[in-house]
Amino acid sequence: MNYPSKFLEDAVMAFASLPGIGKKTALRLVLHLLQQDKDKVDEFMQAISKMRHQLKHCKKCHNISDQELCNICANPSRDPSLICVVENLRDLIQIENTGTYKGLYHVLGGIINPLEGIGPEQLNIQSLIQRSKEKEVKELIMAISPTIEGDTTIFYIARLAQRPELKISVLARGISFGGELEYADEITLSRSIKARRPYGQT
Amino acid sequence: MFLQRLKLIQFKNYLQKEFAFGRGFNCLSGSNGMGKTNVLEAICYLCLTKSCRGLQDRQLVLHGKDFFRLEGDFGKEDFSVKAEEKLEVVAKVIPGKRKEISLNGVPYTRLADHVGCIPLVFIAPEDHLLVMEGGEVRRRFLDLSLSQIDHTYLYELMKYNKLVKQRNYALKQFAEQKRFDATLIQGYNSQIAPLGDLIFHKRREFVEEFLPHFLYYHSLITGGKEEVSCVYRSSLEQAGMAELLREQLDRDRLLQRTSMGVHRDDLLFSLSRKPLRKFGSQGQIKSFVLALKLAQYRLLFEKKKVKPLLLLDDLFDKLDASRVLNLLQLLSKEPFGQIFITHTESEALRILFAESGIESPVHYCIEPGSVQKL
Numbered sequence: 001m002n003y004p005s006k007f008l009e010d011a012v013m014a015f016a017s018l019p020g021i022g023k024k025t026a027l028r029l030v031l032h033l034l035q036q037d038k039d040k041v042d043e044f045m046q047a048i049s050k051m052r053h054q055l056k057h058c059k060k061c062h063n064i065s066d067q068e069l070c071n072i073c074a075n076p077s078r079d080p081s082l083i084c085v086v087e088n089l090r091d092l093i094q095i096e097n098t099g100t101y102k103g104l105y106h107v108l109g110g111i112i113n114p115l116e117g118i119g120p121e122q123l124n125i126q127s128l129i130q131r132s133k134e135k136e137v138k139e140l141i142m143a144i145s146p147t148i149e150g151d152t153t154i155f156y157i158a159r160l161a162q163r164p165e166l167k168i169s170v171l172a173r174g175i176s177f178g179g180e181l182e183y184a185d186e187i188t189l190s191r192s193i194k195a196r197r198p199y200g201q202t
Numbered sequence: 203m204f205l206q207r208l209k210l211i212q213f214k215n216y217l218q219k220e221f222a223f224g225r226g227f228n229c230l231s232g233s234n235g236m237g238k239t240n241v242l243e244a245i246c247y248l249c250l251t252k253s254c255r256g257l258q259d260r261q262l263v264l265h266g267k268d269f270f271r272l273e274g275d276f277g278k279e280d281f282s283v284k285a286e287e288k289l290e291v292v293a294k295v296i297p298g299k300r301k302e303i304s305l306n307g308v309p310y311t312r313l314a315d316h317v318g319c320i321p322l323v324f325i326a327p328e329d330h331l332l333v334m335e336g337g338e339v340r341r342r343f344l345d346l347s348l349s350q351i352d353h354t355y356l357y358e359l360m361k362y363n364k365l366v367k368q369r370n371y372a373l374k375q376f377a378e379q380k381r382f383d384a385t386l387i388q389g390y391n392s393q394i395a396p397l398g399d400l401i402f403h404k405r406r407e408f409v410e411e412f413l414p415h416f417l418y419y420h421s422l423i424t425g426g427k428e429e430v431s432c433v434y435r436s437s438l439e440q441a442g443m444a445e446l447l448r449e450q451l452d453r454d455r456l457l458q459r460t461s462m463g464v465h466r467d468d469l470l471f472s473l474s475r476k477p478l479r480k481f482g483s484q485g486q487i488k489s490f491v492l493a494l495k496l497a498q499y500r501l502l503f504e505k506k507k508v509k510p511l512l513l514l515d516d517l518f519d520k521l522d523a524s525r526v527l528n529l530l531q532l533l534s535k536e537p538f539g540q541i542f543i544t545h546t547e548s549e550a551l552r553i554l555f556a557e558s559g560i561e562s563p564v565h566y567c568i569e570p571g572s573v574q575k576l
Contacts, residue, residue, distance in 0.1 A: 150392065
């Protein structure tokens with residue numbers, strides 16, 4: 001594509017560098033901004049710039065936050081005896097959206113994967129171990145995908161955090177809610193049978 | 203099992219071609235480079251979801267095209283109810299982008315689920331490499347047999363391999379960074395150990411059941427004059443996987459890889475108690491691998507309760523006329539079912555079948571630019 005202005009081209013390229021946005025969409029966005037008042041565009045820019053510069057990570061759970069402590073950790077009505085360990089922010093947001101979890105979180109920032117050069121020291125594991133030693137913490141809930149890397153991460157944390165009074169649990173694995181047995185694969189089904197539960201406890 | 207109809211679209215040297223096959227012998231004849239083996243390759247792909255010769259998907263597309271499609275209508279005979287089930291397998295592949303295999307119109311979410319659905323044995327001219335090359339090809343022979351028999355074997359193997367790879371990378375990084383994290387290695391060990399024990403157990407059991415069939419076919423082919431053996435060797439014979447990983451840790455750290463485990467297993471082939479690779483003649487090696495493959499067929503048949511497809515690529519090459527005739531007689535009887543044969547000489551094939559007294563096969567003659575049914 002040829003653009004009549006170098007400024008325009010730079011802006012299009014900037015947008016096109018975002019995930020899921022191609023050059024055509026980028027051009028549409030840029031032309032839209034071009035029609036806006038200059039003040040409005042400045043506001044837009046500031047919103048992005050502020051987000052990047054002002055945003056902090058919660059010093060306790062590594063969730064994104066405006067203050068030192070995120071609003072989940074600072075909320076006195078949340079149960080500090082439960083820590084839900086998640087891989088990343090996306091998983092945290094998804095669990096938060098269910099509205100059923102009232103404990104605190106810990107964001108690892110990834111999972112252990114030596115193939116990709118990610119070892120335990122690159123993740124927020126040390127701070128989790130420290131937190132888990134606090135007396136008020138009663139349970140770690142490992143909300144990590146049951147992949148090879150996920151299971152390795154769970155094992156690693158469980159080994160370092162273990163102490164008699166601390167319960168360590170993983171998410172239930174098996175038939176999905178509303179799922180029909182007919183469409184479940186054999187591995188899931190055999191796991192579900194092994195991990196069956198007494199009726200009435202769901 | 204048998205293949206009734208096969209359609210190739212932009213696969214290897216075929217732009218678009220359809221074949222109709224019979225339930226017994228099917229022959230493909232033609233000069234070198236005409237694409238006889240490509241038809242076998244297509245059948246293999248529909249059964250095992252990949253090339254039997256280790257080719258990449260992009261090497262299977264007709265030159266200059268960006269995708270290929272294969273369709274196969276299979277019939278499954280069920281001996282218990284004397285009824286036939288129809289299986290329509292379609293592979294749509296855009297190399298590097300998309301690979302979809304569907305059974306009766308339903309795409310698989312995991313391709314590995316399809317392996318074993320249509321059992322297959324492929325006998326190729328390069329089979330002598332099973333004897334000549336390193337342990338990897340013999341492990342692949344074991345794995346290909348077992349993954350067609352045992353549905354969960356392939357998952358366990360893939361998981362085991364990935365875990366060993368991760369463990370090796372971790373060991374490598376520890377060595378580079380001059381530190382060591384015992385907890386992480388323990389994490390891998392605890393996941394690898396049960397899988398390694400399971401794979402060892404399954405392989406050992408397989409070889410035990412396989413051996414009598416192998417000895418039977420070998421003596422049938424050679425007249426029983428040679429003493430042969432096929433022995434499974436694994437480091438897990440001495441100790442369990444967990445113990446091996448623990449004991450070898452210092453060595454593993456030094457080597458920066460996992461030195462013992464089922465990924466180092468091998469099959470030892472011998473002839474008159476000497477290693478076959480060093481002491482076997484060309485003909486002896488050829489008979490040996492043929493017996494391996496026929497035993498593989500027999501065991502697949504017993505375990506799956508359906509007759510696997512049998513593909514013979516250029517088998518009659520280098521065999522004398524009486525051996526060829528013997529082999530044909532053998533393959534025309536139970537338990538063998540549908541068989542595909544490639545040969546360069548169409549006339550020789552015709553005479554061979556006429557002499558053997560076997561019902562004449564479906565015969566395709568493949569020539570430059572045309573495929574003719576004789």
